[in-house]
Amino acid sequence: MPTITMINGMERFNAHVWREVSALLQKDGVAVRILRFHDGHVRNHDDALAKAIAEADVVFISLINDREDADWLTAQLKRSGVRTVFAYESMPEVMGLTQVGDYRIDSSKNASMPKPMQAILRLITKGRDEDTLYAYTKLTKAASKLLPLMPAKLKDFRTWLSVNIYWNQPDAVNLSQMIRLILRDCLNVKVSVAPVRTIPQMGCFHPDTTELFADNNEYIRWALKTKRYRRGQPLVALLVFRKHLLQQQTYPNDLIRALESKNLAVLPIFVSGIEAHVALRDWVAKEKVDFVISTMGFSVVGGPAGSTRPGANHDISAEIMSGIDVPYMVAQPLLMQSLSDWKSKGVSPMQSVILYDLPEMDGSISPIVIGAIEDNSIVTIPDRIERVATIAERWVRLRRKPPQERRVAMVLYNYPPGLGRLGTAALLNVPATLHSLLTRLKKENYKVANLPESVAELTKRVSAMEGGQGDHVAFAVAQMREVIPDGLLRRIDNKWGAAPGEIAPKGRDAIRLDGFEMGNVFVGVQPPLGVPGDPMRMLFDHEYAPHHQFLAFYRYLIDVWQADAIVHVGMHGTAEWLPGLQLGLTGDCWPDIVMGDIPQLYLYPLNNPAEANIAKRRGGATVISHLIPPYARAGLYKQLAQLRAEIANNASLETVTGMLPELAPTTGEATPAYMARVTRYLDDLEQRLILDGLHVLGARMSRDRAQALLESTLDVPRSGQPGLMQHILEAGIDTASAPAVRAAFVERVVLGRDALDAFWRNYYGKSAPANLQKIVDHGREILVRLEESGDELDVVVHALNGGYVLPGKGSDPIRAGAAGLPSGRNIHSIDPWRLPSDAAMTRGVQMAEQLIAAHVAENGSMPETVALTLWALDTIKSEGESIGVVLGLIGAEPVRDGQGKIYRFDLIPLNKLGRARVDVVLDISSIFRDNFQMQLDLIDDLVIRAAKNGEPADKNPIAAHVAAMQKQGQTFEAATARLFTQAPGEYGTGVDMVVDESQWDNRADLASIYVQRSGFAYGGKRGGQAAQATYRSLLGTVEHVFQAIDSVEYGLTDMQHYYGHSGAVQLAASFESGKNVSLSYAESFTGKTTITKAKQMVSMEVRTKVLNPRWFEPLLAQGYAGATEIANRFTNVFGWGAVGDSVENWVFDGMAQTFILDEDVQRRFAAANPHAAKAAVQRLLEANGRGMWNCDPAMLAQLQQIYADLEDRIEGVVA
Template sequence: MHIVVLSTQDNYTVGLRRAAASISREYSLEVTVAVYMAADLADPERRARIEADLQRADFVLGAMLFGESYVRPLVTMIEPLTCPVAIIMSNPALTKLTHLGKFNLGNKGDANDGHGGMMQALKPKHGHGEASRQLKLVKNLTRILKYLPGRFRDLHSYIVLHQFWVHNSPENLQRMLCLLIERYVPGMKGRLPVEEPYLYPDVALWHPDAPAPFPDLKSYQKWRKQRRQKLDKGIVGLLSLRVIALCDNVAHLSALIRALEARGIEARLAYTATLDNRPALEAFFHERAPASKKGGFFSAGHHAASTPAKPATVDLLVTTSGFSLAGGMAQSRPAEARAALEALDVPFLQTIPLVFQRVEGWEQDERGLSPMHLAMNVALAELEGAAEPLVYGGPSGESGVAVPIPAQIERFADRVARRLRLAHTPNAAKKVGLVLFNYPPNLGSIGTAAYLDVFASVFRLLQTMQTEGYTVDLPEDAEALRRMVVEGNALVHGTDANVGAMLNVEEYRRLFPEYVAIEPHWGQAPGELLSDGKRLFIQGRQFGNVFIGIQPTFGYERDPMRMLMARDASPHHGFAAFYTWLDRVFGADAVVHIGTHGALEFMPGKQAGLGPTCWPTRLLGNLPNIYYYCVNNPSEGTIAKRRGAATLVSYLVPPVQQAGLYKGLLQLKDSLESYRTKPDQNLLASIVAQAERIGLRTPEDEMLADEEAAAYLAALSHELLQVEQRLIPVGLHVLGKPPAGEELVDILNLVATFQRPAGAATLPEQVAQALGLEYAALRERIAHDVEAQAQWRTIDDVCRKTIQQLVEAGPDAAERVLSSDVNLASTNLTALWAMLNDLLARLRTEGELAGLMRALGNGYIPPSPGNDVVRNPDVVPTGRNIHGLDPYRMPSEAAQVTGTACVEELLANVVQSEGSLPETVALVLWGTDNIKTGGEGVAQALALLGARAISDELGKIADVTLIPLAELGRPRIDVVCTVSGIFRDLMAHQAMLIDKAARLAATADEPLNANFVRKHALAQAATLGIALEEAAARVFSNAPGSYGANVNHVVEQSTWEDDAQLGEVFLERKGFAMTPSGEWREARPLLEQTLGTVQATFQNIDSVETGISDVDHYYEYLGGVTKSVEKLTGIRPTVMVAEVEAFSGPGSGRVRPLAQMVRLESRAKLLNPKWFEGMLAHGYEGAHEIEIRLSNTYGWSATADAVDGWVYQGFAETYLLDEAMRERLARLNPQATAGMARRLLEASERGFWETDEATLDQLRGIYADLEDRLEGVTG
């Protein structure tokens, strides 16, 4: 007889096979058991074997089957079977296929005969203790049902199978097989014993050397005492599941425990019967007697634990099952887990046993962990605040026997030991490395990070550390700190910053034997970078027990084209020496990376689930890594967590304000107001001239008729309104300084304006309604109606005045404003005031410095969503461990609605520009904006293809289907998705959905003029000589473990000779296509073929805080793909961008041409005194930020020719030709100021800016003078 078992839990394989062999021996039967993992379905050969085995099975048992990638195929395979089938603890689509004798879960009639009530009782209810309730119910039911005949006996079999499965000792597995054979295999009745399962404790302590699990802490401690082991380095609480601990397949788990014990650490492993581990925390990891209650993570108590806190009896908590703390893959409950972890208040780490991969497969897989592993075993635990995901073992070979991965287990034990050292070292003795960044190198960028005033922040941090008892030699102020770190002895060594230490080459080789893997790329140690040929320089400076170091750069500046085209690479010797010195010489107890972001986590290696030869693993060594990360960047932050073993501590972005008007823009507004009051032809001519001078629109005919003049002036006024009310971040954030005063008003005013998916009217909508205006219609009219513009300004003024009163005096004062100004009743505002008041309290809470102190003090850092505060106010208070989203909830329903609407607007814009629908759109997808919007970019890709996402029975996004052409109402647009390496890593499920939708479209039997995907894929298959399914691949990215299109590096270093080189870099980096199994294969010819059909390129803009000139990644990706299309076709495509709707400005759609967006951003930020004075208030770093915006604007010239000449002219006049401003900049940051002059001259040399020779001569003189000054400083 043959039994087929399907599961995701490979730890049953050995026990089931041994049980079958034992039954065969004892009862002279031929019993075979075939155990298959759900992941086997991804392999065509294994899938065929499963199908064949199911056809000849005498019984089919399935358990723990939830993933959509295998649920649907299994339904198709199992549904036709006539043999008995039992599916337990799985997706409802599978469990309803259960049919045992007369019991059939798919038969609705059974619900009326008594089965229904019993099954209803077994349905899970939410709440702590629910798992225990279910287990107790199962026990009671089995006692009753085994004495009842017919269907009730079959129901007993079904229920008792749950007990056998969760009490999976070798003896119980044998009893389970005996019951199934005796009851459901013909001719076997009475031939085998039918016994009830032996029931183990639901919660217990387990050790591989103990004779049995311990039901209580007292008996465990007594056994420990008898062993006389010296375990005095700390206690680690390990969490597992009973089904793992009881099975006879735990070599990897045993090895984990013994590695810790070998280091003098007590490994206290507790198991639970269910996927809710909280009962184990309460039973074994807390003191038994309650102590006084603690507050929550922050003193304000907004995120306080919901249960009384008891002192923890462990120093560290580690989950070893791969699952989250509470709820598992089907019903994750991160909020409840967070409350339990806050009460325990120790770091929460995650180790992962392979389930969906063999150890050999993981070792060879460039991705590391499979998409299924990432979603179920990494992403969900991150929602609870888990850190350092590390693979430590799993099934090996065909046998399925679990084996440890020795190098990984040793690394885990060493890292735990280092964390315990941090926990037990007094603050006065702790050594901490603070790591600053230097990118781009040599441009006055040392100690800069996204949105952060780094030196002011580090100075506040040092003050806090000193107050907390750390040994810190505190400089006089932040500027003195900067000079000591950046200048110091840099003159002597010819380095970018002070050299704080040196590592001779012999010591480097001894301490870092992996140097041999660097030499093929960078030559023999010590190499040329940060070296004098004998020693390696460690840049930075020591301040007591704190070393402030400068992370070395990637090394691209030496030979960027060679490095960018390399398929494999390594850090240089100087980079490796930096972390080696921090770890092994300075002896840091922890390293703290300051700001978004560095290079460590982007070094080559697996995407996730890194192995011992991955460069981030090698470089970081055993250092605990704490990372200050901007709260609005969850995607790159997640890479730091997964690849850099980082615990994140979030910081806020600077507040956003309306840009306002200045200089010529303000004069033009005054002239428009004058004309509106008293029309005059001479004044009209003056207005036209003023607009022309500042680069705004001018009419084709200077002699305008009255009607034409009115339309022109209304459009001109609208352009000014867009600039005036454009939201811009002002200045930089300083750690530990929450927003106050007008900053709070700015934030809350924007939050009150933002339309939420719940659909409640925003404050402007309610004010408009009180004024008798229809809000949506008003927004439509603003672009061409001067009266509507005035009404809009009135609404904006009332809203700001209201929020001002809310911040200063509370809701009652705010309501008085609304009542007196617009007669708006307070009854409509209760929910809004509650939300804003709560947000106000959280914004005022300081968590950033407290969060780092907590991390260094061995505390738990609670999780937080990563987003901007407007879209998701739950991101504050900052100082928490930011995460992404549950990948199976994306794209959300709201994202699908807004994404589809945005696509229709995009297509309408292209039709207006080009006269017809595009056949292909090149879409850039990033992780960050998709996390923030719930997957709107993914929804846009599906909408272009004419597809939609569908959910499974558990509400998870599971599959895609094509929208019928009749319903779609237009052709299917071909889409080429070039996705960032981060999107590839974090959103493999979403990439596979897009990939599947493209393949469905390519194989749909539809007319080619209504399905451009099929039209192009057929042609590409013929041209390349490949199968249609292969030609239908439409998702492209880097090779696994590689990041970036790197067009930006070539532009920044000015190393390209012609435009085609920029496209070449992009194509070389992004020429890997996703396969249906989620792997990435080199496919540059297909990428070129698909891009050759593109008429439009498109990308979403991340947020109001991050515009297209704020970071170089926008032109790196959107500019890179645009230049590639131009290289391949000879024609520059239409380039479009889309903003978040609430930020797109009054009277504007979401989608704009790129050049229009560059103009708007240049006026609102680059040339705006409000913006640049806000930056210059931060001195050195502010000057650097200005230079960066110029360089990024220049990047748009290089890649998309999207910058008007007046932008460069305005920059030159504002910053460099004005002597007072130039000297001010040169005093603050001479390198950045010289970089500005150099960039303007290059813009002219490359033909991006035409100006007079006198201006160029003046700029050449300025540049030469600045260079002379720098050479005078540097010798």
């Protein structure tokens, strides 16, 4: 009996169709054995599949787009000797397996089609590149007519094409005829073959009729006639896979019924997958739709076929969606995962790309998983279907309500409470932003009552809520029980006791919710997560539930106050970080429970797409990016300026070392050499970039304040061409004069009107290099996009009108330049199949070699193990530099498939590498885990192959360490683990949290907390299993810790995550090894990298930022929010003192003298935010009390008195 082995990607759910095919063939006496497999069998190298290929007469392959899968299939086919292979809809390496008689496909060309067919394709596309794939589907009709006319020499191509035509009409009747055709033409079986029964490639449908409608007009006429649609009724466009409709999957009908139950009419459209953009452009855009839902995932342009080039056509997608101008949502069943696998592990790496990465490039929002595979069928979850329908209903309601009737809640943050952080966010002046937002909404006819005239007045009302004082709502427990299901309340009661609980009771029968109403606007403070002062309760409770106040806050806003939309003001809150699945939340996950289905906007800095992804994927938010503050040069001030003058006047060695304690002479260093080094250090400090205040939403960056950004961005080499500074230096300007020349160039040529060539001739006496005009043009484009960024408030208003928010790549403006602008975009991540990029790989390898060289210079030998911290934030912005460092240390390189996707990391042979490999231990952020699961698996696979490759132990410490750990009783799987972070669905090392709340005794506590929280192994099949013992063993081998600093705005003293990650890794490694472990950083955002020790980096940041009037005066001028930023630096510097010895005594001395003991600064600091000023003094006192600072007794007494005075002021004892 002939055997046909079918291997079909994304088809684990249609066994019922193939049963019907078999029944039709058996009924007619057609003897054939059909063996069916899917992509999962290929990925697992399934023995039954290998046997089926070996026994096959014909192999049929579709939708296989993974190179590892392609390689395995190629090997199996070579072994089998099978002579007939059909391949469709797959990557070039798979298409190249095609073997039908004499017909072959050249995998290097993607296809080999006769010229007449190519001509028809060109006619169909009409010059639109995005329609190329769609044109293939249109060939069905043309091909059917051309087949009889094809010459005999094309008979094998005719067979391949004929089979494809049947395959693309995938009901049971056509598929049975396809099998007959293969038997007849390839195996000489005498069977009849009926003509293909053509089914439209795209059209409309409805569960109440078996009719398929040719287009939107035909469907709308039917819907009006049958009263499925009334003119003026809200209309939702729904896109589904044609194959799923033809094969009678139930989820499209389930969604239609759910939407119709909300009084939403539906325009249901089926497409084969690659015509979605055509349906949207040519049909949906012509109807007055209110919402678009795609159940397909992938990119709008190209669909599954286009996924081999993610993002290639996203500009066209955005243009199409902008024309429709309604929210675009993806709600998809998981086609490659079982129901149980999804509910236990969340969304798999491949599914994540389909559901999140690709659609987000097109501007999708609120992704929902509606089902998965069970018993070879797509099974939907009723509450997920209902969630999709209610999200659509709420967005439509918001869109159709007049502005004066819309109710909008503005959510602010205060975590941890008591430190002056209420109403603050990263890089954003929240009170000023809130005032701008409310003023604009009032102008748009929203009902905004009692809006203070000034930011200061609004700030006063907001800050009055600190410590549970000021405006609040008493939410009755009885009312809360009406809107929160009993099952949820029991989950909370089990953790926190009966409501109202002990967190924020208002008497015995109510809960206090901080906030106040301003007409149809509610300004509320998100409750703190967990128990202030008891972070351990949250850190080590894997069944953690939010307390009553947290859930009550959102349920009050949504169900009682009846908000139509929520705006989260700045980065970031905590709701999206609650426990639950990492991705693909179910109704049991806390973020889904808390946020519900309400439309929400989230204001996020444009340079942080990593955390913005969490807000979108776990919080269901529509992200609107805002600008970061302007950059400025640090310059020299006070003591540093005086030091420059002293050196010019031949200062003594004692004078210089006394004024610059962080830069002592090295042993044997001559005084002139030391003075030259000090001069270079001062030059570096002077030119370092700092932030100039905070951003206010909608504020345009003035041209003069854009100067430093332009200089730094234009310095970055691009497309293999040198940057501005390199051009200046190559022209012969000395390094001391070059910054002034660059500043003049930007000011006069880019910002001004001077002609480029005239300027260059004036300085150099010759024509400007050809590439320099591109640099000027790029600078001017940046200026245009900065001007467009002033439209941020317009975008918020447009989103609240139910409009579409354009997507934009989240990135660092220095690295990305104009490509990272404008703001006011729904920012997204990058293509995970292409990480690291070629440029990032080059830079990463350079950093790896610099790190090795620095370690050898200090220690005299190569490091055996380097621990690295990898964040999603820097990975996205640098396009994978840190991954490049990992590969550089190990001695490996990416390998790409025919579509340019990276499918494996290969070891570089030792003789080519020229040195020993370096073992790595990777502290990955939980957001990296959620965003880059694919990279985790590639690195894990690389480590396993390195452990097995048989190289000498002295050249391969990975293999040596694995062998040693196995001797200690660890399994091979445990010993090869190298990727560690928190348990699935949990976030943060916990170190920064306990430091923030002063809930630790000694450094051993911090090291233990770090390992306990972060000792969960990932990569391959691990999935986050507890592996603290393995992690401790590996940390004991670490000799150096490294992390890249990805941008100006996030340095070591700017945020707590550096000491909470790489600082904690150094601490834990030192405890486990019993040795001093080095910690180094590299600032890579300017294109020039230098390896710098942590202590030196902290000192440089304190000099250029914290103690610098050029940094803190603009913050003080911004009042409340600026004062909070200053106080945050006290905590972050203190954090470095907590985890190690990176903070010298002069740092705390300088901070105390600059902000607390200087009466003028202290007065302004305390007037702006007394809680922040108190927190700053409290950190200094704690630093002294814990022995990290040896404070002068007189100074200590002054600080204690000032602290007492601030306490009295806050408590109202003194004015």
